[in-house]
Amino acid sequence: MRFVVPRLGFALIDRQHARLAADVRVLQVAVKHGRPARSALGRLIRDTRRHFATEDRLMRLVGYADEAGHRALHEGVMSEMLRMRAMLATGKTLHPRHAEQIFEWLLHHTAEADRNLVGRLARR
Ligand SMILES: [Fe+2]
Numbered sequence: 001m002r003f004v005v006p007r008l009g010f011a012l013i014d015r016q017h018a019r020l021a022a023d024v025r026v027l028q029v030a031v032k033h034g035r036p037a038r039s040a041l042g043r044l045i046r047d048t049r050r051h052f053a054t055e056d057r058l059m060r061l062v063g064y065a066d067e068a069g070h071r072a073l074h075e076g077v078m079s080e081m082l083r084m085r086a087m088l089a090t091g092k093t094l095h096p097r098h099a100e101q102i103f104e105w106l107l108h109h110t111a112e113a114d115r116n117l118v119g120r121l122a123r124r
């Protein structure tokens, strides 16, 4: 699986998505080689929080109509990441499939919710 997020044409968001994809790659490599995944997952969570905060700010800025729905999607993704972190904290290990699953959420989210947001930002 290639961890590449398509560009949407809004530089700040594209840059943050590329960083999240890179974080997922680091996480996946750690998990695949049986290395501790805690710090890689921690970095992914930190960058994801930062990214969601950026999008939340942009949505407020333009009075985005579906702000609540989009924020709810972000909260769903974040709660899955926190669930994985809690798994690690109890001594369980992550499977490469977990990293792929995170990437699929990001990809799916980018392709729909974020694409709509970027479309709205372009008409600002
Ligand atoms: Fe988003």
Ligand SMILES: [Fe+2]
Pocket (backbone or CB within 6 Å): 013, 017, 051, 055, 110, 114
């Ligand atoms: Fe995004």
